[in-house]
Amino acid sequence: MARERKFTDDELFKATKLLLIKDGYDSFTFSKLASVMEVSRGSIYKYYENKDNLISEFLVYEMNRFNLSFSGLDKSGDFQTQFSLVIDFIFKHSEIHQILEIINQIPKKSSHRDQSNQTKLNTYYIDMYKQFQGLIEQGKKEQVIKSHLSDAIILGMIFQTIAIPNHFGIPNDEWIASIREILSEGMFQKV
Amino acid sequence: MARERKFTDDELFKATKLLLIKDGYDSFTFSKLASVMEVSRGSIYKYYENKDNLISEFLVYEMNRFNLSFSGLDKSGDFQTQFSLVIDFIFKHSEIHQILEIINQIPKKSSHRDQSNQTKLNTYYIDMYKQFQGLIEQGKKEQVIKSHLSDAIILGMIFQTIAIPNHFGIPNDEWIASIREILSEGMFQKV
């Protein structure tokens, strides 16, 4: 006994992602979102208190999806195989870089509900970190990765390369191959 | 025969840089700037039409300073020496990364004056690119840099590493040394 909903949470999150990635956190507004969804602004307030609340729910949803998808990767091969798999995976999900940036942009002063989301996000963040750390440790154990490099810097390097602007339109395959090569062997000739 | 000014352009740009780097382009307002400068908002309009105009003037000023400072680096040593010098230089001027990001964020629909600034910025951008490209070419000529890697990707890698978030507070020296090592030799052991 109810009226039919004009949009689902999934649709809302899809539009949210679109706008967040196009315009960034600051320029995201309920007005724009409502316009994309073709509903009135007021109706979104039925489900989310405000922008921060919506975005923090969205981020939880998105991080959860990313982690699930990441942990679904084939873990059977040796390190080299996995490393390639993971690089490809990250470049296929390159929005994750912006998502992580937005997580660090959310203002702290927020409602109880949002604080609980912050906690969840922290957990997801750590989960993600641990998954990568597992890979890095395997690499160090197999004597492939230099052991004196800290996990944090290796992870940072890998994640940051997603966001290198490809101003000159180099083809995707060459782009990813070059980055993988530099990350693993460097840009210098072997002596 | 005039009243004394309460602030110079240099002071204004200094405050602008501060706010732009702290809050980003979207959150930058004349109100905040006036408050930092301890003058009225109205007085800033005496010198700059609006936010976009001020920021584009600021960026021209900043890029010019960066390029001058960069071209002042010692060019006498061999490639390896210069490479280290440049990496150190970039990390010392790491705000350049945000500056370049902001350049790409300025809306296009702007006044004649701003369009002339856009042209200037493009020139500065190309100047900067050429300076780095000179170094990369030297590296390739000296057989240090792998010749099959495109200049664009090498430059992109180097610039992007500035912005890796150092969440775990690794000491600056170790941080830069590790990044230089990964960029040049990679994160994999030599076989």
Added chain:
DNA sequence: GTCCAAAGTGACACTAGTGTCATGAATTAA
């Protein structure tokens, strides 16, 4: 067909930023 709960809407009051301008304040040449 009637009831009614959930869903949706648009108008309202509020906040924060923008750009302008009449007015007042400071400086100095005459």
Added chain:
DNA sequence: TTAATTCATGACACTAGTGTCACTTTGGAC
């Protein structure tokens, strides 16, 4: 001291977004 000139200010009207709420619409249960 006065006149001329530049600077600085705060008030004004305007725009865009926020959050709320009384009211309308929808559609299944009875």
